[in-house]
Amino acid sequence: MSDILKVLEQVPGWKAIMGLPKRLKELEDRVAALEGKPAAKAAEACPLCEAPMKVTRVEDDPVFGVMGLKEHTLSCTACPHTETRQVDPKKQR
Structure with missing residues (x-):
């Protein structure tokens, strides 16, 4: 062997x-x-510095708000970068 x-x-x-x-x-x-482990939603990363971004404002979308769409403003937690995104709350579930 x-x-x-x-x-x-x-x-x-x-x-x-x-x-x-x-x-x-x-x-x-x-x-x-x-x-x-429960799936944790990953924080959106800033495209400039890669720090986490957070939603700082939620409003009705100026064009499609009547259809329920929202406009989210995301702000970086480390630098002054901000972005605005159109979001459908019905698809976030």
Whole structure:
């Protein structure tokens, strides 16, 4: 048996194959941990400095507000950058 193992150790990729059960177990544990956590909504990143942006104002859209669309103003938490976005509240659920 030891002769077979010595030969197999010289086969390219054998060590990687032998490590697969451990790697598989690690990946299964990570997936299980991720599935157990509630999905957190990622904060929108500022396109200039990549800091989180937050919604600072919500108003009816000036053109499509009659159809229920809103206009969100997002402000960067680190720099003076702001953006305005059209949002359909019905699709955010």
